Amino acid sequence: MVLGAGRPIKVLIVDDSAVVRQVLSKSLARVSDIEVVGTATDPYAARDKILSLEPDVLTLDVEMPRMDGITFLRRIMQYRPMPVIILSSLTQKGGNLALEAIEAGAVEVLSKPGGSFSVGEMADQLADKIRAAARARPKAVNLADHTPETERIASTNLDFTNKIVAIGASTGGTEAIKEVLTRLPATVPGIVIVQHMPPRFTTAFAERLNSLCAFEVREANDGDSVFPGRALIAPGNFHMLLRRSGARYYVNVKDGPMVHHQRPAVDVLFRSVAKSVGANAVGVILTGMGADGAAGLKLMRDAGSPTIGQDEASCVVYGMPKAAFDAGGVETVATLTKIPQEIMRQVGA
Secondary structure, three states: OOOOOOOOEEEEEEOOOHHHHHHHHHHHOOOOOEEEEEEEOOHHHHHHHHHHHOOOEEEEEOOOOOOOHHHHHHHHHHHOOOOEEEEEOOOHHHHHHHHHHHHOOOOEEEEOOEOOEOHHHHHHHHHHHHHHHHOOOOOOOOOOOOOOOOOOOOOOOOOOOOOEEEEEEOOOHHHHHHHHHHHOOOOOOEEEEEEOOOOOHHHHHHHHHHHHOOOEEEEOOOOOEEOOOEEEEOOOOOEEEEEEEOOEEEEEEEOOOOEOOEOOOHHHHHHHHHHHOHHHEEEEEOOEOOOOOHHHHHHHHHOOOOEEEEOHHHOOOEOHHHHHHHOOOOOEEEOHHHHHHHHHHHOOO
């Protein structure tokens, strides 16, 4: 979507908690380029306010009375597609609901404040996610559509022991990563992935992909080995680095300062891959807002790695791939559905 020059992004907050509505409204009131045009206690009130206030972005709680957020989201994406950010509790159930919401058309997820996650941190991240969502291109979702079975690339007998595929993504990335991984064959090089997501949500994301892919997908633990037929996803709120010890690749999962306001950060992973793997790696940058991954992908390319950037037309937000391309880090530009074939071509399949 394209906003008018100088006009703030109009946001409607939908949450049954008066405290959450107040906290979010107060926090966003301090952000000059965002305007909270209204709040709603449930989807029925939200429906009327969407029509009257015409917000650019909707924040939506997934657990509400009268009508749950997922049902409401599906109706929005069928009849009036718009960028929706899901707010969910930092629980396993919340993570599963958030993934269900993304599959229904939401562009971003964010955990509600609580525990170690402060209101201040949440407000800063919410502003960034609103800006990303405002640039997203949501598509209408027809509930009657039948999703065709994904066509998977045929397996090969090649030895990928020394090969690594590194993937980074943000806004729109969960569905993009699913599209790529579910098309790859059972015989794939070891894969390491950073997707900007909160804790617990990455756990649910990995479990979902593991049920869909022809190879193992799991959330990474510190010291996990990376080998053909396994994909590791960086856990929310932790950086992930790839290391090499002799013939073995493994990951370090660690705390540390945010990079590009993110933890995990794509740049942290890509830099470690450039150092530890060099020309035996393939780097892939997918949809997302900002510049995370651009510098790291350039280092990978300088080290001899083939690199792939998602094209603008298939991105939900053409930010990270564009930044990487502009920095000279992208060797090949490909539409999302062609990236799996390109990965396999670059690893010699």
